[in-house]
Structures are given as structure tokens and as C-alpha cells.
Amino acid sequence: MPDDLTGKIEDTHLVDALSERYLAYALSTIMSRSLPDVRDGLKPVHRRLIYAMHQLRLDPAAGFKKCARIVGDVMGKYHPHGDASIYDAMVRLAQDFAARYPLVDGQGNFGNIDGDNAAAMRYTEARLTEVAKALLAGIDDDAVDFRPTYDGEESEPVVLPGGFPNLLANGAAGIAVGMATSIPPHNAGEVCAAAIHLVRHPEASTAALLAHMPGPDFPTGGILMEDHAALEQAYETGRGGFRIRARWEVEKGKHGTWAVVVTEIPYQVQKARLIEQIAQLLEDKKLPLLGDIRDESTETVRLVLEPKNRSVEPEVLMATLFRATALESRFSLNMNVLTADRTPRVLGLREVLRQWLDHRQDVLVRRSRHRLAAIEKRLEILEGFLAVFLNLDEVIRIIRTEDEPKPALMAAFSLSDMQAEAILNMRLRSLRKLEEMEIRKEHRNLSKERKDLQALLKDEGMRWDRIIAELEETRAKFGGGALGTRRTELGSAPAEVEVNTEAFVEREPITVILSEKGWIRAVKGHLADGEGQKFKEGDRLRLLVPCETTDRLCLFATNGRAYTLKAADLPRGRGDGQPVRLLADLTNEDDVAGLFIWREGVRYLVAGNGGRGFVVKSEDMLAEKRTGKTVLNLKPGEEALICTPADGDHVAVIGENKKLLVFPLDQVPEMARGAGVMLQKYKDGGLRDAKVFRLADGLTWRLGEKTRTETALRDWLGERAQAGRLPPNGFPKSGKFG
Incomplete structure (x- = not known):
């Protein structure tokens, strides 16, 4: 370190120092x-x-x-x-x-x-x-x-x-x-063919190049499931992706049985991890059509997939596996490379081939010049040999008598320094007649090669012809045989296979158990109550829903969204189950407002704690995605509170102010989605509970272990959005119908 820098401290802003170092x-x-x-x-x-x-x-x-x-x-x-x-x-x-x-x-x-x-x-x-x-x-x-x-x-x-x-x-x-x-990897023979086409047609389009190099060729084989238009777009821009599926076939067994045998898996998918994934999904009952999986692989891949029963179609079974497992994977294309001038850029197929070909021409020119220089040097030496070969006696005399033979040789025969040095280093055995013939032959061959190289360096067309010949040689060497034969089959975009897994679910009675802290599970049989069921410490029973494994459940959350759960997919066994947030896309702030069996043609009254609500059909609450479906639009600070069957002709609502109002159900509009209308007017607070009932049967509420029905409701009958009045004597202090 220079003395003037020793011990020197330079003040600089931290952001500048960090930026400089991170950039480096x-x-x-x-x-x-x-x-x-x-x-x-x-x-x-x-x-x-x-x-x-x-x-x-x-x-x-x-x-x-x-x-x-x-x-x-x-x-x-x-x-x-x-x-x-x-x-x-x-x-x-x-x-x-x-x-x-x-x-x-x-x-x-x-x-x-x-x-x-x-x-x-x-x-x-x-x-x-x-x-x-x-x-x-x-x-x-x-x-x-x-x-x-x-x-x-x-x-x-x-x-x-x-x-x-x-x-x-x-x-x-x-x-x-x-x-x-x-x-992704490609077939070398096809790449060479595309490069040759680009040399012969410098303005060739991406589509023309793909006629020779139709797509990736993965070392593990598989089937490429992309249409030609998507491939062309990806190679044109340098960005895109490819869908790869495992290769499979059906093997027939005895008595009409069959099994699917997978012989090739997608690129970069680890076979052991794939089997673990399928086995875990099988254990969790997420693959209802699959019965068992076996690994019979040796040096080659062989996975045996057995169906649940013979009525399953192989295409339907594989469609479910492609959707749920890594038997179908996606490989992205992002041709971001360092160009010849060391600049990172995303290149299309044509530009990648062009830069490689330009590099091959640079290499050809440099090698030719290097070879030409070596030939020029060797020819100079050979010409020196030929100049002295007819006067060997004089050469020997000069070497024997002169103290400095090199200058004497250069003067006597008009030799260069390099020629004289080569003659002095010549072995005695090279003085025979045969050696002269070999020197003349070598001189002729090198002279011809020099002429060819000089012509090559002057003519760009000849250089491209030479490059084409090299590409043909590479194509012949690496484009065939066990190494060069294409392994990945070129398919097309797959047609959607309709998979109705519910038809293959075994129908049996179960009871869905939801705890206060949001843990959900299913147990075999129909339970009358939750006695004997264990929960996590500090948790307890919230809901019991007797149903069957073929049923679908509708979960209405406090965020106003409805979610659909398949009963067969719920965790089974003696454990605590799973948090319902893992099955439906709920945040930590959301909670369950209602959970019931979904049935077609049923209507429900939904309402938020702000007092607004409407009637919605069950079909409008069906959602196949984990993210659910918005039903009730809520204002900031509000939560969905009520989701009850609209089976009746009147609605009873009670607010947090403990005032009860009864009005006809036909005053509540039926909607597929919205904020709803005001059910009851509040000065302070909001909605506490709501119920739909038949006026002729009376309003029923639960009081402890007993129920009470009130038929004299004239004092509480009114119009929607009125304030109501205090409920009858004996109404629960909780303010809920129970």
C-alpha cells in the first residue's frame, strides 16, 4: 500500500458504499x-x-x-x-x-x-x-x-x-x-440441421428453423405437450415454457385387470420424491381413482400404477395424476445468455444460432491463420534444406572449418537466420537421398495447403461451406445412434379430460367435526353428539355435520365468501384433523360463519352484523376453487354473521339492542351476490341473529335443554327495516334463537 494511503480514512455515505459493493x-x-x-x-x-x-x-x-x-x-x-x-x-x-x-x-x-x-x-x-x-x-x-x-x-x-x-x-x-x-436441452443433430439451414438462408424465420429443430429433447424422454404456435412464440421471443408428461402404457392382466406402467418421467423430477408424493396423496385420499403404486425400476424407469377398480378408464386415471402430481411438469424457457460481447441478453432461437455460427467462423479464421503461419515457417525451413542439399559437401566444409558457421552459411547460400539454424540442427541421418525426396514432397503438399488456406481466408463463401461441412460431420457423429436419437416425443396440447372423481368415491356415513379454533376432521358413522371426541388443549366442539363421503359441504366465512369442501377429502382418523384454513383460502382474521351440506335448489338467508342481507340460491354459493366465491359484500369493519336456510315465509331478526322484528320473507330480495338490504334498523349496535320460519307454526327458540314456540307474534310483526320491540318473556338472554 502506498505510504500516502496508510492510515487514511475517507468519509462516505453508507448507501453509496453498499450500492457500489452490491453492484460489484x-x-x-x-x-x-x-x-x-x-x-x-x-x-x-x-x-x-x-x-x-x-x-x-x-x-x-x-x-x-x-x-x-x-x-x-x-x-x-x-x-x-x-x-x-x-x-x-x-x-x-x-x-x-x-x-x-x-x-x-x-x-x-x-x-x-x-x-x-x-x-x-x-x-x-x-x-x-x-x-x-x-x-x-x-x-x-x-x-x-x-x-x-x-x-x-x-x-x-x-x-x-x-x-x-x-x-x-x-x-x-x-x-x-x-x-x-x-x-432446455435439444437434439444435437436437429440443432445442426437448423444451423445449416440458417447458413444457407440467413433471413430464415423461426418457423423455418423449427421445421428442423421442432422442440426440446430431454435426456429422460417424456412427451412434449405443447401446440406449435406456443412453441414458435417461445422460440421467437426467447421466453416461454414447455409442458412435459410422463410416458405411460397399459399392461393387461388376468381376468380383465390392468395397470398403467410409467416408463419415462419428466426432466429433473426425482423418481423417489415422485413416488413419495403419490403415496402421500394416496394416503390422504386425494387420488380416489388410484389403488396402489409400485416401483419396479432397474436401470430403466418402471412405475406400476394400479387403479381402484376396473371400471376406471386409464385416460381418466392418468388425467387425475397429471393434475395432482409431478408426472406432468413445466419447464420454463428463458434464453438469457452472455452474448459474444459479454452482454447479458434474452435471445430468440435465430439469434442464438447466429451468434454460435459467427463464433464458429471466428474460430475457423483464427485456426486457418495459425495454420498458415505454421506452414509459412515450415516452408521457409524446407526451402533452406532444398537450397543446400545439392551442396552438402560445401555445407559440411563450412561447419567443420568456420568458427562461426551460421553467418558463413547465410552468406554462401543466401539463407535466413531461421534456415541456417535449422540446417545446423539437422541430424546426419537426414543427409540421405530419400530425405530429399520427402522434403520435396512435403514442400509440395504444404504449398498446396497454403494456397487453399489463403483462398479460404479471402472468400467468406468458402468459409461458410467449410462450416457447413463441419456441421454435417458433427450431425453425423452426434445426431444418431443411442446417444443422438430423439428421446422426447412431440405431442400436442392435451385435450381436457372430464374427471368425475365423485363417481368413484365409496359412499359411507361420516360426521364432520369442526372445533371452536377452526380444526376440521371427519369420523366414521353418524354421531348424535360430540361426547368422546378429543380436542387440542383449550379447544372444544363447535359443529357436528352428519353427512356421507359423496357429499359436498358449503363453508360460509365471516369474510362473506363461500367455499366448497368435498367430504371425502377431509382428514380422517383419530387425530385433531387439519386447520380449515389449509382447505379453504382463509386468513387468520377470518372465521367460519356456517358449515352445512350443499344441496341443489336450496335457498339461504345471508346477512352481516351490520344488518344487511339477502336470499341466495345454493347454486350461487358453489365454488370449485380454494379461493372461494364472494357472496356477501361487506363494508369495512363488518363481518358476515348469518347463513341459514330460507325455509319458511317470515323472517325473525334480533339486534344487539335485544329488539325483535318479524316481517315477510318476500320483502327480502333474492340475489346471486351483493351487499343486500337493511333487515332491521338500529340506533346502536348491529344484528345479533336471524331465522326463517313459517308463521303458522310459530317462532321457536332454544332455552337451555328445552325449546319454546311462540305463536302470538302480532306485536312483533312489521315491515322490513323497522326497529322492532323487546322480545317476549322467556327469550334467551344470549339474544340468539339457538
């Missing part, structure tokens, strides 16, 4: 960690891994080396980060279920599709694959720029030559600061 961190994450380069499709850690293995001469034909040795070299020379992160990156490059075209050939336990981890790096070995070799082709021929490593002792490539379309073929995923990337 963000740029480092974007440029040097998370986003792949469009030219070779690699992040820095992957590029350094492959280059370090190249330096260790771990070619496909060479022997394996311990992964610990490789990781040590990468960490010590090129990548000053943790060994675990480097090894994890290497493992992923070697997994054939993670990488469509593995760049590392692993020996040992490198994990599996179940999600098990790889063995420790001291146990595993690795070398490069042919794909990685194609990525490196030309790296020793000045094909790319190099830069100093972090400590300045070594040098590393800025980008690999990229003779393989790695970005699209293997895909990429990463999360930076403020941006992310997600590129």
Missing part, C-alpha cells in the same frame, strides 16, 4: 458465475473443469483419473471456490439423466434418477467424452483468446472453440442477481 457482487454473479456464454454454452466453472481435464490429458481414449485430483487442479489453478461446488458441477456433467450429452465420462457412483448423491470424489474417476473433445477442438491452434488466471500464474480460455452446439444441446439453468436463465 451483482456483476460478478452475472458475468462470472450464473449465465452461460452463447458461444460454448458453458459457465466459468464448467469451462475450467473441461480445460483442466484437457490439460491433464484426460481424453476419451486415455485412462481415468481420480475426481479428487481433477477438482484439486481446477480449484488450485483456475477456480478459487469450494471443492464441493466444483465436484457437484462435474457430477452433473457426467449424469446421463441430467445432461443430454454428457461432457464427462464418469466411473463409479455418480448418483441416480432417484435423487441419491454421488460418491465422494476420492472414490470416483473421470475423463472427457467425445462431446467435450469436440468443444475443445482447436484450442491449441490459437482458436480463442486466453486470459491470466486469478493468481496470474496460469492462463485459461475466455471461451472454448465450441465445435459442438452445447448451449442448445445440453441447455443451461442459473439464477444471477436480478436475472435468471433456463434453457
Whole structure:
């Protein structure tokens, strides 16, 4: 540190210091960690891994080396980060279920599709694959720029030559600061075909390119369920998504039985976790059509799904599984990459291919120039050899007699310094006649190659022809066989399958139990009361609803929304159940105002504590989503209070002021949704309770264990929105009808 800076303190605002440092961190994450380069499709850690293995001469034909040795070299020379992160990156490059075209050939336990981890790096070995070799082709021929490593002792490539379309073929995923990337793998043969088409037709549209490269090709196979228009839009903009479904088939058994066998699962879905998810849903009775699941996988995936009964259609069974499990998943497309000028951008398919092809031309030009320079140097030496070969005796005399033979040789034969040095370094065995013939032959061949290279460097059309030939070679090498054959089937957007799971639910009597604190569960049979039922400490029974497993329940909440619950989906057993907030989208401030069996054609009186209400049909309270359906619009500070069957001809309402009013039901409008009309007028307070009854039968209320019916109601009869008067003697002090 300079002396004038020692001990110097500079005042700065905290916000400026934080902004500067966070910006530096963000740029480092974007440029040097998370986003792949469009030219070779690699992040820095992957590029350094492959280059370090190249330096260790771990070619496909060479022997394996311990992964610990490789990781040590990468960490010590090129990548000053943790060994675990480097090894994890290497493992992923070697997994054939993670990488469509593995760049590392692993020996040992490198994990599996179940999600098990790889063995420790001291146990595993690795070398490069042919794909990685194609990525490196030309790296020793000045094909790319190099830069100093972090400590300045070594040098590393800025980008690999990229003779393989790695970005699209293997895909990429990463999360930076403020941006992310997600590129699915594709078929290398199809990518090369699309690139060839773009070379021949520079203005080709995305649709024309997709005719050669129709969509992703995942290493785990599966079926791509997207229509062509959605695919074209995604590849045009660089943003979108793909729906992937498992591949399945029906296996017939004895006596008309059958089972569904899943042979391929979506990309990046761990098989063990998928089975756990299905088993948990099966236990929770969320998959009423599925009877059992078995894992019979070996090296290949084989999941056996048995239906609940033979009357279930296989398509309907799989439709329920696709909706509820990871047998159908979505892979997002976000082609956010570092361009050739190191700028992060979201590119469309055409631009990605164009930048890769431009990089291939740069590599071709640099390699050609490097080769041309080597040829020029070798030709100069060969011309020196030919110049002296007919005068070898004179050459030998000069070498034997002169103290400084090099200047004498240069003067005698008009040689350059390099030619004279090569002659002096020539072995005696090279003086034979055969060597002269070989030199002349080499000179002719190199002269022809020089002429071809000079023509290539002058003619851009010839360069593109050469690139097409290289693409055809790559396509032939990696586009066929077990590695290159397309694995993901191209489907279309799936048609909606109508699934009526209620028809397959076993009908049995149950009782739904709701506690004061909002815990809900179901027990077998119809209970007359809640005796013998246990609750959490400080909790007690609120409601008992006898019903059947095929019933649907309507929950009316204090937020004015109605929710539909399936009785078969409620938690069963001896436990405390589940909070009702997990089954319906309720906040902590919301509570249950009513819970009853939903029946078609029934009308209900709903009202809030502000005194407003209306009559609503049960059909208007049915909601299939967890978020429910708004029925009663409430003012700020109000809550829904009443949801009672509108079975009668009169309404009895009582307010918090303990005044009772009875009026005809036809004065209350029927609505599907709204704030309602004022049922009773209040000077202070609000509504306490309401009830619909038949005037001829009298008004009944509960008083302790007894009930009382009052038929002489003339004094309380009036019009809607009147104030009412004090109730009859013997009315409950709670102010509720009970």
C-alpha cells in the first residue's frame, strides 16, 4: 500500500458504499458465475473443469483419473471456490439423466434418477467424452483468446472453440442477481440441421428453423405437450415454457385387470420424491381413482400404477395424476445468455444460432491463420534444406572449418537466420537421398495447403461451406445412434379430460367435526353428539355435520365468501384433523360463519352484523376453487354473521339492542351476490341473529335443554327495516334463537 494511503480514512455515505459493493457482487454473479456464454454454452466453472481435464490429458481414449485430483487442479489453478461446488458441477456433467450429452465420462457412483448423491470424489474417476473433445477442438491452434488466471500464474480460455452446439444441446439453468436463465436441452443433430439451414438462408424465420429443430429433447424422454404456435412464440421471443408428461402404457392382466406402467418421467423430477408424493396423496385420499403404486425400476424407469377398480378408464386415471402430481411438469424457457460481447441478453432461437455460427467462423479464421503461419515457417525451413542439399559437401566444409558457421552459411547460400539454424540442427541421418525426396514432397503438399488456406481466408463463401461441412460431420457423429436419437416425443396440447372423481368415491356415513379454533376432521358413522371426541388443549366442539363421503359441504366465512369442501377429502382418523384454513383460502382474521351440506335448489338467508342481507340460491354459493366465491359484500369493519336456510315465509331478526322484528320473507330480495338490504334498523349496535320460519307454526327458540314456540307474534310483526320491540318473556338472554 502506498505510504500516502496508510492510515487514511475517507468519509462516505453508507448507501453509496453498499450500492457500489452490491453492484460489484451483482456483476460478478452475472458475468462470472450464473449465465452461460452463447458461444460454448458453458459457465466459468464448467469451462475450467473441461480445460483442466484437457490439460491433464484426460481424453476419451486415455485412462481415468481420480475426481479428487481433477477438482484439486481446477480449484488450485483456475477456480478459487469450494471443492464441493466444483465436484457437484462435474457430477452433473457426467449424469446421463441430467445432461443430454454428457461432457464427462464418469466411473463409479455418480448418483441416480432417484435423487441419491454421488460418491465422494476420492472414490470416483473421470475423463472427457467425445462431446467435450469436440468443444475443445482447436484450442491449441490459437482458436480463442486466453486470459491470466486469478493468481496470474496460469492462463485459461475466455471461451472454448465450441465445435459442438452445447448451449442448445445440453441447455443451461442459473439464477444471477436480478436475472435468471433456463434453457432446455435439444437434439444435437436437429440443432445442426437448423444451423445449416440458417447458413444457407440467413433471413430464415423461426418457423423455418423449427421445421428442423421442432422442440426440446430431454435426456429422460417424456412427451412434449405443447401446440406449435406456443412453441414458435417461445422460440421467437426467447421466453416461454414447455409442458412435459410422463410416458405411460397399459399392461393387461388376468381376468380383465390392468395397470398403467410409467416408463419415462419428466426432466429433473426425482423418481423417489415422485413416488413419495403419490403415496402421500394416496394416503390422504386425494387420488380416489388410484389403488396402489409400485416401483419396479432397474436401470430403466418402471412405475406400476394400479387403479381402484376396473371400471376406471386409464385416460381418466392418468388425467387425475397429471393434475395432482409431478408426472406432468413445466419447464420454463428463458434464453438469457452472455452474448459474444459479454452482454447479458434474452435471445430468440435465430439469434442464438447466429451468434454460435459467427463464433464458429471466428474460430475457423483464427485456426486457418495459425495454420498458415505454421506452414509459412515450415516452408521457409524446407526451402533452406532444398537450397543446400545439392551442396552438402560445401555445407559440411563450412561447419567443420568456420568458427562461426551460421553467418558463413547465410552468406554462401543466401539463407535466413531461421534456415541456417535449422540446417545446423539437422541430424546426419537426414543427409540421405530419400530425405530429399520427402522434403520435396512435403514442400509440395504444404504449398498446396497454403494456397487453399489463403483462398479460404479471402472468400467468406468458402468459409461458410467449410462450416457447413463441419456441421454435417458433427450431425453425423452426434445426431444418431443411442446417444443422438430423439428421446422426447412431440405431442400436442392435451385435450381436457372430464374427471368425475365423485363417481368413484365409496359412499359411507361420516360426521364432520369442526372445533371452536377452526380444526376440521371427519369420523366414521353418524354421531348424535360430540361426547368422546378429543380436542387440542383449550379447544372444544363447535359443529357436528352428519353427512356421507359423496357429499359436498358449503363453508360460509365471516369474510362473506363461500367455499366448497368435498367430504371425502377431509382428514380422517383419530387425530385433531387439519386447520380449515389449509382447505379453504382463509386468513387468520377470518372465521367460519356456517358449515352445512350443499344441496341443489336450496335457498339461504345471508346477512352481516351490520344488518344487511339477502336470499341466495345454493347454486350461487358453489365454488370449485380454494379461493372461494364472494357472496356477501361487506363494508369495512363488518363481518358476515348469518347463513341459514330460507325455509319458511317470515323472517325473525334480533339486534344487539335485544329488539325483535318479524316481517315477510318476500320483502327480502333474492340475489346471486351483493351487499343486500337493511333487515332491521338500529340506533346502536348491529344484528345479533336471524331465522326463517313459517308463521303458522310459530317462532321457536332454544332455552337451555328445552325449546319454546311462540305463536302470538302480532306485536312483533312489521315491515322490513323497522326497529322492532323487546322480545317476549322467556327469550334467551344470549339474544340468539339457538
